[in-house]
Amino acid sequence: MKNNICVISWLLGAMLISCLLPTEASGQYRPTIDVQEWPSGKVVLTSGDTIYGPVTFYRTEEVISVLNEDGTKSSYSPVNVQYFVAQEEPSGRAYTFRSLPWDLGRGYTDFKKPTFFEQLNQGDFTLIMREEYTQKDASRAEMLYAHNAMYGSEYYVPGSEWVDQIKGLYYIMLPDGEIVTLRNVRRDLHQLFGNKSREVKRFVKEKKLSYEKQHQLIAIVNFYNSLK
Template sequence: MRNATFLRLILFGSFLFMAAFSALAQRVDVQEWPKGRIVLTSGDTLLGPITYHRTEDIIRVTMPDGSIQAFAPVNVSSFTVTDERSRIWQTFKPYLWNRDNDYSDYKAPAFFELLSEGNYSLVKREILTTRSMNYGPMYAGYGRYYDPYGYGYGNGRQQTVVQDLFYLYTPKGNIKALRNPKRDLDDLFGDKGREMKDFIKRNNLEYDNARDLARIVSHFNSLQ
């Protein structure tokens, strides 16, 4: 009897974990906004609720008549969305990208969220990943090292988190992965390094914070 109860508890716990994981995966792979605007490469503008399917890199907009239209990055100049509760507008743009395959010259359009636009633009994508439980910032693997939105579901040893993948869109039209933002940006700063370090220290900015990173890139652009 005791073993049966223990087994039921394990099964119930597993069910809760899988439900939490599925909910988080839904947050990352398919995201919906009640209000949005799509600017197409044709010049047309569409307004309505937008659904973004990250894995397929497809967006869908619900038209006033209830019909749904889908678009790939190649058809879109930009799309902007907002959550009515937060009233924060997010802008996404397509950029040619090799999907982090440094040994491939093949590039295809993919959507990135625009965080800071300028000579160097800071952009990002999100992924779902797992890591070992610990209570400090995650500085591991490919420079993707923190849970910016506080999502996380643990099973005692592993935690599922949403991670930001940061990139720079360079003046030459390339997407450069910031595998280690501090190291990569320090290399970029060149002779502006001392001034940038003073700016970062004076404003208590962190390389592992999306807003701070956007301020860092914007300030560097202002020095060009």
């Protein structure tokens, strides 16, 4: 039993270190649960100006910071930004974030606030995402690690008492710019798919896809767009 506890402690320590430190494979990391950093990026402002440099995204505050060549930093909120692209090195993988007018999920109001969303695909139905953060008891961390491996969720271990869980919140942006919240991803998507729903379900079954895994969810939405 003692050996098992030691192994679990070692695994958790390794997970923490791998989450905190940038790696050559990823080129980006999280210094805290809701802050993400990339070594290079491009920010296109509403003024039309374009700024290049390392990018830090403060997700909770809805602010991005760019490190300028002279060592100073410039910060921008969604109202000042059209979109920004953050890029890993040396892989070159790019992450695109757009500033979109959003009613914050309150369908009863006409007020819309510029908000950052990560854009996951292109097409008539655009899959976009934000993040939500919850905490779990770290004594169950080994169970959470097993869940992470199975379902592709992300977990970050900030200390010995709590495990912070990163949950993706998904939305569909329609061609007219309306943002639809996918509260129940599978059900709400198929309502939007309408008379194409049966074809999409057949595709999901044949390819053994899951609505729980982001890359497979992107494939499902892209297949629907291909039917259009």
